[in-house]
Amino acid sequence: MDPRVGNFVTGDVLIEGKKILAVGPNIEAEGQRIDATDMILIPGFADPHRHSWEGQLRGLNPNAVTIADYNAYTHQGFGPFYRPHDIYVGNLATALGCIDAGITCIIDNSHNSRTSAHSDAAIQALFDSGIRAVHASGAPQFGDWDHQWPQDLIRIQRTYFSSDDQLVTLRMFSPVNEANWRFARQLGLWVTTEGGGGTLLPGVAALGLLDNRHTFNHMGGTPDLNWQLIRAAGATVNVCPRSDPQYGLSEGIPALQGALDHGMRPGLSVDNETSYSTDMFTEMRVVFFFQRGVRRNGIFKGLPNPPAPVRVQDILEFATVRGVENAGLLHKVGTLTPGKEADIVLIRAEDLNTMPLGHAFDTVVQQAHAGNVDTVFIAGQVRKWRGKLVGVSLKKLRKLVFESRQYLFDQRGFTHDIFAESP
Numbered sequence: 242m243d244p245r246v247g248n249f250v251t252g253d254v255l256i257e258g259k260k261i262l263a264v265g266p267n268i269e270a271e272g273q274r275i276d277a278t279d280m281i282l283i284p285g286f287a288d289p290h291r292h293s294w295e296g297q298l299r300g301l302n303p304n305a306v307t308i309a310d311y312n313a314y315t316h317q318g319f320g321p322f323y324r325p326h327d328i329y330v331g332n333l334a335t336a337l338g339c340i341d342a343g344i345t346c347i348i349d350n351s352h353n354s355r356t357s358a359h360s361d362a363a364i365q366a367l368f369d370s371g372i373r374a375v376h377a378s379g380a381p382q383f384g385d386w387d388h389q390w391p392q393d394l395i396r397i398q399r400t401y402f403s404s405d406d407q408l409v410t411l412r413m414f415s416p417v418n419e420a421n422w423r424f425a426r427q428l429g430l431w432v433t434t435e436g437g438g439g440t441l442l443p444g445v446a447a448l449g450l451l452d453n454r455h456t457f458n459h460m461g462g463t464p465d466l467n468w469q470l471i472r473a474a475g476a477t478v479n480v481c482p483r484s485d486p487q488y489g490l491s492e493g494i495p496a497l498q499g500a501l502d503h504g505m506r507p508g509l510s511v512d513n514e515t516s517y518s519t520d521m522f523t524e525m526r527v528v529f530f531f532q533r534g535v536r537r538n539g540i541f542k543g544l545p546n547p548p549a550p551v552r553v554q555d556i557l558e559f560a561t562v563r564g565v566e567n568a569g570l571l572h573k574v575g576t577l578t579p580g581k582e583a584d585i586v587l588i589r590a591e592d593l594n595t596m597p598l599g600h601a602f603d604t605v606v607q608q609a610h611a612g613n614v615d616t617v618f619i620a621g622q623v624r625k626w627r628g629k630l631v632g633v634s635l636k637k638l639r640k641l642v643f644e645s646r647q648y649l650f651d652q653r654g655f656t657h658d659i660f661a662e663s664p
Contacts, residue, residue, distance in 0.1 A: 242284050242562050243576035248601070254282065256583045259621035264577050279591040280615060281601050283557070284576055285345025285373075285584035286521040287564025289479040290433070290458040290510030293349045294323065294363060296334030297646040302515040304663060307489045312383070314515055320353045321384030322652035328353065329362035330645040335514065336370035337638065341630055342520040342611035343586040345373055345619045348456070348568055350414050350433060352379040355386035357393050364401050367409045371624050371632075373584060375568050377433045379414030391415070391424055398428060408620060412569075417441040422450045431456065431569055437463030437471070437478075446470045453477075456567045458510060459484070460499060461491030468503040477567040479508035482527035483517050497532050497559075498548055508564035509556075520611040525556045529606065553606040560606075587616040 246264050253268035254261060263270075295315055302314045312318070323331075332349065339347055349367060354360040360378060367374040378397060380390045394413065402411040412431035415421040417438045422445060425432045431454040438445075438457065443466060445451060453475030457463075460478050471478060480495040500507040509524045517523070532551045539547040565575030574584040588609050590598045595608050617625035624631055650657055 242558060243578045246576070246578055252282075254577060254583075254585065256585075256618070256621050259582045261577060261579050261581055261583050263579055275616070277587050277616075279589065279598075280587045281590050281598075281605055282577070283586050283588065283605060284561045284565075284574065285586050285617065285619065286343050286560050287346040287508065287568060287575065288339065288344050288511050288521065289348045289456060289477075289508040289564045289567030290350055290481065290512055291335065291339070291347045292352065292513045293335035293347065293367075294328050294331040294351060294353045295513050295515055296331035296338070297327070297642050297649070298331075299334070299514040299519075300516070303517075305488055305516050311488050311513075311515065315513075316353070316382040316384075319649045319653055319655075320381065321355075322649050323353055323355070323359070324648075325356070325358040325362035327645045327649060328359045329366045330641045332363050332366035333370055334638065334642050335519070336367055336372040336374065337630060337633060338514075338519045340370065340372055340617055340619070340624050341614070342522075343588070343614040343617060344519070344521055345584040345586065345617060345624075346375075346565055346568055346570065346574065347372060348375045348377050348412075348433060350377045350379065350435075350458070352414060353381050354378065354390065355381055355384070357387075357389050357396065360389075360393060360397055361400075364397070364409065368401075371619060371622065372408070373570070373574065373619055374409045375412055375431075375570075376409060377412045377414035391421055394424070394428060394430070398430075410569075417445055419445055419448065419450065426450065430454075433458065435459060436461075437467045439467075442467050442470060446474070451476065454569070456569075458512075459490060460496035460507070461485050461494065463496065463499060465503075468499065468505075472503055472505055477508070477563075478505055479510045479564065479567050480528065481510050481512050482524045482531065484510075484512035487516050494535065495528050495531055497528050497551070498535055501548065501551075506563050506566075507559055508567040509559045510564070518611075521560050522606075522610050525560050525606045528559070529553070529556050553600075553602040556606050557602055583618050583621040585616075585618040586614060589613045589615045 252266050255263040255268050351363050413425040414433050433456045435458050437460045451474045455476040457478045480497050482495045486493045536548050562575045
């Protein structure tokens with residue numbers, strides 16, 4: 242994914258410690274050799290928008306139609322009953338699920354930390370999982386909480402984030418808000434915002450509070466002026482291929498074409514797992530076909546200037562390079578470039594659904610699934626090996642997840658029905 246390095250039909254990657262030292266054919270070096278014959282080696286996927294605390298709510302809300310349906314299960318449903326332990330379990334389950342699916346980097350949009358202890362638990366789970374993460378600390382959306390945020394960011398930063406050179410880093414998660422954004426700037430933090438800023442963005446931009454340390458999620462229905470302001474500031478955006486149509490957000494179409502039309506290369510994000518799966522493979526396919534469908538619809542209707550069709554190469558760029566760019570980490574990871582840290586995924590190209598290898602980019606984007614992810618490196622450490630997570634007891638993890646979920650069910654008085662007709 243680095244044009245300066247190129248692609249190789251057969252090649253080697255030399256890793257020392259957490260860094261990539263060399264990429265190319267026939268590298269001669271001492272050390273352990275990992276045979277990746279018949280595999281495709283890519284940079285790790287990056288999800289720049291994930292509400293990780295909801296991990297134990299996975300798949301409970303399949304028929305959600307609106308954002309109110311989503312909130313009924315999260316912010317207004319189970320969210321108020323979360324203990325710090327439940328935040329830990331949710332974050333851990335999400336992070337490990339991401340690693341298993343080849344997602345090596347996430348922005349954890351955390352908006353259910355009701356006390357400082359909740360924040361601590363969320364952060365500790367990310368460290369314990371081994372994933373590369375940006376903890377985007379935000380305020381709960383509903384119910385009682387102690388209003389420690391955003392001032393608690395000072396304590397969080399001092400306690401956990403004395404260095405930027407670590408796997409987990411910190412930013413703020415906030416809507417457009419002058420006071421919050423000023424505070425983030427005082428602390429030297431990036432800001433992630435849901436949506437494209439609405440009517441408030443031009444005002445805060447005029448105050449000089451919008452810059453290249455901002456990330457915007459979703460982006461559906463964003464006015465041209467806001468797109469222009471975001472691009473001019475050098476900020477980053479990501480689009481949500483499944484979330485927007487699932488929950489009826491804005492026009493219900495992921496904003497990929499809007500980003501491209503305004504000269505921006507977006508990341509792709511999963512958002513949450515309460516209605517659908519964690520993997521980036523599905524996000525890539527959904528956004529590819531949405532864009533192709535929008536293009537063809539315009540041609541069919543005789544509309545002028547139909548957009549150019551996206552290619553599978555573009556889609557993989559969005560799912561890797563641009564997601565990392567959203568995280569502010571493109572100087573560290575995101576491409577297989579000597580000098581960068583080794584966040585690497587090996588995908589089996591000789592499995593039943595991927596063989597015979599026809600086109601490397603197409604196999605990753607259109608053919609493969611999470612079950613084809615063989616091996617995952619994060620910062621040079623093997624986190625998944627030959628199809629199994631390393632250092633993770635699934636038995637213990639299942640116990641944590643099931644017990645936490647049952648506690649939340651009991652607190653809410655929720656009767657679980659695996660064949661429920663409604664959301």
